[in-house]
Amino acid sequence: MNILGILRDGTGKMAVGASVAAFVAATCLAALPARADDVTWTMATHAGGHWLEHGAQGFADKVALYTEGRVKINVAQPGALGSPLTTTQTVKDGIAEAATTWGGHVQGIDKTGAIVGGWPGGLRPEEWFFWVYEDGGLDLIKQWRMEKFGVVSIPCDTGETEIFLHSHKPVRTIEDFKGLRVRTSGAWAEIAAKLGASTVVIPGDEAFSALERGVVDALEWAGPGQNFKSAFHTIAKYIITPGVHYASGLTECIINKDAWDKLSEHDKVMVEVAGRLNLYESYARYGELDIAGWAKLKEAAASGNNEFIKLDDSFIAAAQKASNDWADEQAGNNEWFKKVLESQRATLDKLETWDEFRLPIGGVRE
Known part of the structure; x- marks a missing residue:
């Protein structure tokens, strides 16, 4: 199923908030078979503050909602499962099934992480949406993460232009x-x-x-x-x-491949929908916080x-x-x-x- 199509209303505009949830439920729950198995994941986190509250916890809450409780994510404090700078390795090693991470933390392994996460010549907050969802960025991120680190990547949080x-x-x-x-x-x-x-x-x-x-x-x-x-x-x-x-940045919610493969196709779609909606909501929420x-x-x-x-x-x-x-x-x-x-x-x-x-x-x- 094309997730890009899931989140569009009848006018072709991006749906948000409750309308997204309603549209997702009507479309996906009818189209894909549900699976009764419940899983509980632990999520390592790379930073506190709004990255923890709105990024990690916001994503976890939406995953639980859209999978009807079949996928629960317990969000850990930064550092509880290892260094906040190495959450990618934490997930790859199976210490946690999921994590938030920022691409710059792996630039010592592959400099591509620096521009996936956000860099001085890169994208402003609004521009991430065009690149990720309209111009092929989502597929590039997923392919890069799997090839280089063996983890599933779901963009789930976008940051703001920072104070210098x-x-x-x-x-x-x-x-x-x-x-x-x-x-x-x-x-x-x-x-x-x-x-x-x-x-x-x-x-x-x-x-x-x-x-x-x-x-x-x-x-x-x-x-x-x-x-x-x-x-x-x-x-x-x-x-x-x-x-x-x-200029702005992107947070990824990454998932251990073995844990991901145990989900039904239905719940995989729901987890990706949770990431997409959280990305949009974080943009508006961080804007309000910054003002x-x-x-x-x-x-x-x-x-x-x-x-x-x-x-x-x-x-x-x-x-x-x-x-x-x-x-x-x-x-x-x-x-x-x-x-x-x-x-x-x-x-x-x-x-x-x-x-x-x-x-x-x-x-x-x-």
């Missing part, structure tokens, strides 16, 4: 960036080093302590909503934007505790060039990287005319 830095030091130019000790990860860890920073890769849940103790001068972690909850602004004066290091978080960060700055800084255009241009140069270099010796990069760039090329016929988001309507 919470920093003890002001950063506006490349000169300011040189020598800065930065907590980061993924592609930017390599690209930032090329621009002169000293990069430190540690799990996000350890970032606050590292910034507070001066192990790092600055860090990137998430968007305004999660960063406000993490309270980075209480220990670092400067809030630096825009997030040129990370509220940004307002609170502005309140903190108004009281004199923080200062907002915008990167110079020269920094943004240098970061973009370094990112594309890095990607071209990786594509030269990694066929999977090249395949994914070319596919993402084709989506971006397709969307070049977007602002010619669509109104911008937000603003007062006159």
